[in-house]
Amino acid sequence: MSAIDPTGVVIWADGRLHGPTDALVSGVDHGLTVGDGVFETCGVVQGAAFALTRHLRRLAISARGLGLVPPDDGAVRTAVDEVLAFAPTAGRVRITFTAGPGPLGSNRDDDGDRPGTLVVLAGPATRADVGRVVRVPWVRNERSAVAGLKTTSYAENVVALAYAHRRGADEALLANTVGELCEGTGANVFVERGGELLTPHLTSGCLAGITRELLLEWGAAEGLPVREAEPGELRYDVLDDVAAGRAHLATTGSIRNVTPVVALDERAVPVGELCQAARDLFARRQALDVDP
Ligand SMILES: Cc1ncc(COP(=O)(O)O)c(C=O)c1O
Structure with missing residues (x-):
């Protein structure tokens, strides 16, 4: 066989x-x-x-x-x-x-x-060094019976990702039902703003990503200013600041690792220094231990 x-x-x-x-x-x-x-x-x-x-x-x-x-x-x-x-x-x-x-x-x-x-x-898996994201008209339900669980009911992610692909992006960024930034279809999101890197709190309804968790742990251990945002601290409209170049994004996930974002809604956006530092830190620590 x-x-x-x-x-x-x-x-x-x-x-x-x-x-x-x-x-x-x-x-x-x-x-x-x-x-x-x-x-x-x-x-x-x-x-x-x-x-x-x-x-x-x-x-x-x-x-x-x-x-x-x-x-x-x-x-x-x-x-x-x-x-x-x-x-x-x-x-x-x-x-x-x-x-x-x-x-x-x-x-x-x-x-x-x-x-x-x-x-x-x-x-097989293909890993890109940088990411392109789009905003989508759908939301994650942070009060869903399966919020935070990685279930095989992924059809809404399929639809949102197809929307992103049609616009030349590799990920769609979702708000939750109360207008907070949540996550992507298969990735968590980090926002670089005011000299720190923030990721939405788990109460936003996002998955507790393993890459997210490791970046928070390794970043804290190595002095990278990265933390989980307070509930409600990251609104979806922080993406307006990203579009204007006042904030930056990275996405995280098990295949992509940490990917600085170079385009939002089909327009180029500048990569943040902390996003690049996070990508490098993750790559270095990942090579040291395959089961951290
Ligand atoms: C909805 C969602 N959010 C976030 C992630 C990232 O999680 P991890 O870093 O564990 O791959 C995934 C992974 O596929 C996901 O499906």
């Missing part, structure tokens, strides 16, 4: 590697029918899934948030090792865990204590 498909994706499910056309998931899997599942994406650094321990911790938090029993950490680690052994040049590892087979509606037919469906993939 060739487990590697022409797009370079290696698939693990049910305890073994699979070919790209193998049937893996039931048509009634609740992850497939209603998006009842959770996931993680890790970058690959020195052949290993970067920050895997933190990603597994967040996977468990997301699963419990949906009322699912998280998958066994050891089983996921074994699957990650197997796909990476088969795809040593992969750029990303994706772990997906769903509720497993279920009814066609949103209800589950048990207490969620069945083993769910676990699929682990290794695949």
